[in-house]
Amino acid sequence: MRLLSTLLVALLPVAAPAAGQPLSPAAAALTEYLRLDTTNPPGREAAAAAFLAARLAAAGIASQRYVTADGRTSFAARLPATVPPGERGGGIVLLHHLDVVPAGEGWTMPPFGGEVRDGALFGRGAIDSKGLGVAFLEAFLAAARLPDRRRELLYLAVADEETGGLAGTAFLWERHPELFAGVEAVLGEGGSNRVVLGRTFHFGVEVAQKRPLWLEVTARGRPGHASSVNPESAAHRLIAGLARLLEAPAVWRVTPVARRFFEQLAPHDPQAAKVAADLDRIAATGEPTAAIVPGMGGLFLDTLQVTQLAAADRINVVAGEARASIDIRLLPDSDQEAYLAALRERLGGGFDIAVRLAAPPSPASPDHGPVWKAIAAALGGERVPVVPVFIGGITDGRYFRQRGIAAYGVSPFEIENLLLRGVHGPDERMPLAAFDAGVARSIDLVRRLVAPADEITESR
Numbered sequence: 001m002r003l004l005s006t007l008l009v010a011l012l013p014v015a016a017p018a019a020g021q022p023l024s025p026a027a028a029a030l031t032e033y034l035r036l037d038t039t040n041p042p043g044r045e046a047a048a049a050a051f052l053a054a055r056l057a058a059a060g061i062a063s064q065r066y067v068t069a070d071g072r073t074s075f076a077a078r079l080p081a082t083v084p085p086g087e088r089g090g091g092i093v094l095l096h097h098l099d100v101v102p103a104g105e106g107w108t109m110p111p112f113g114g115e116v117r118d119g120a121l122f123g124r125g126a127i128d129s130k131g132l133g134v135a136f137l138e139a140f141l142a143a144a145r146l147p148d149r150r151r152e153l154l155y156l157a158v159a160d161e162e163t164g165g166l167a168g169t170a171f172l173w174e175r176h177p178e179l180f181a182g183v184e185a186v187l188g189e190g191g192s193n194r195v196v197l198g199r200t201f202h203f204g205v206e207v208a209q210k211r212p213l214w215l216e217v218t219a220r221g222r223p224g225h226a227s228s229v230n231p232e233s234a235a236h237r238l239i240a241g242l243a244r245l246l247e248a249p250a251v252w253r254v255t256p257v258a259r260r261f262f263e264q265l266a267p268h269d270p271q272a273a274k275v276a277a278d279l280d281r282i283a284a285t286g287e288p289t290a291a292i293v294p295g296m297g298g299l300f301l302d303t304l305q306v307t308q309l310a311a312a313d314r315i316n317v318v319a320g321e322a323r324a325s326i327d328i329r330l331l332p333d334s335d336q337e338a339y340l341a342a343l344r345e346r347l348g349g350g351f352d353i354a355v356r357l358a359a360p361p362s363p364a365s366p367d368h369g370p371v372w373k374a375i376a377a378a379l380g381g382e383r384v385p386v387v388p389v390f391i392g393g394i395t396d397g398r399y400f401r402q403r404g405i406a407a408y409g410v411s412p413f414e415i416e417n418l419l420l421r422g423v424h425g426p427d428e429r430m431p432l433a434a435f436d437a438g439v440a441r442s443i444d445l446v447r448r449l450v451a452p453a454d455e456i457t458e459s460r
């Protein structure tokens with residue numbers, strides 16, 4: 001499988017710039033941005049915010065930094081609407097995150113080197129999400145040069161998305177909600193395009209996602225030396241409790257958002273068509289069918305993963321306390337309180353359960369209306385279908401969606417799906433041709449949203 005993938009990557013059509021050909025200004029900016037190590041934890045977003053501030057300042061645009069007590073820095077700049085109030089639409093936020101996940105092992109290029117090989121720019125964050133951040137920056141700068149704008153535009157770069165956003169978007173909503181007055185829609189990461197062997201089958205615009213429920217479970221017991229008999233070991237209690245959780249049967253459920261997703265995707269994707277044909281059977285039996293595409297099972301289940309374990313720091317010590325982190329992802333309409341009550345009952349007595357991150361249910365963002373139309377026209381136009389998608393991951397879009405603001409996960413980039421394994425993995429890279437085309441598409445998208453209607457020509 002690995003070999004096959006490597007072979008396929010080698011066969012991909014690569015529009016590599018000739019050796020020595022200069023990078024586009026946007027790609028050069030991304031190179032610099034990728035060299036700023038914003039690994040989270042700890043984040044260190046301040047330098048990245050300063051980098052963006054300098055680029056805006058060079059165009060005469062002021063910006064504002066928002067810093068938590070721990071120094072976690074988020075960043076915003078604003079372009080006001082210029083048409084008379086009666087002719088204005090709601091505000092638009094262009095969102096990405098400054099932080100990146102740790103580089104990890106297995107890179108063949110330096111993860112914070114900003115180096116180009118075979119027509120692609122390598123670096124942690126190239127796709128997730130500094131590439132999008134630079135594309136949005138270019139679109140924002142282009143919007144600043146428009147003679148008139150019918151919507152206010154907010155460029156927003158946040159800290160801490162990769163560990164849940166509490167020190168980033170959640171902090172901004174809690175401490176600076178005035179930032180978002182009058183906002184109609186947010187564009188951010190989470191777009192999921194299907195691109196295979198040089199052909200783009202569809203642009204997927206995320207309109208719904210699962211919800212995190214991150215728990216820390218603690219067991220207590222009698223500490224001591226490992227040579228003694230100790231039936232009250234905290235570690236043993238924890239292991240037994242977690243085993244009971246893992247034994248819980250999985251109940252497959254077809255939510256309205258999953259049904260809509262597969263039915264809308266079906267005409268453009270044979271695998272989705274097979275799943276769509278099986279939805280009634282899945283709903284009736286509570287079990288999966290063969291058609292479910294690998295990696296899509298999570299769209300039908302509340303999932304639970306035990307991800308971190310901690311007890312004593314030495315082999316011959318029985319710890320008085322043992323802890324597990326559990327990453328649960330709920331379907332959009334699952335009842336969190338009922339889920340937690342069932343989990344408590346299975347776990348049994350003697351455990352402390354702390355909720356580290358949770359999100360209330362929220363409706364899917366509309367796949368109609370002026371914002372959706374602008375996205376569909378700019379991404380796909382007449383050329384490629386644009387479909388609303390439901391994703392298993394989470395993005396900061398949820399902080400807006402749960403407050404009734406439409407949030408759209410968009411990727412303006414046509415990136416071979418095989419390359420997406422570099423996201424959170426080794427050798428994350430942005431093909432330069434796809435990047436430059438995506439920057440142009442982002443400029444077009446924002447212009448469609450903010451330029452007065454009579455200034456938008458159907459040039460694409």
Ligand SMILES: [Zn+2]
Nearest residue numbers: 128129161189
């Ligand atoms: Zn991301």
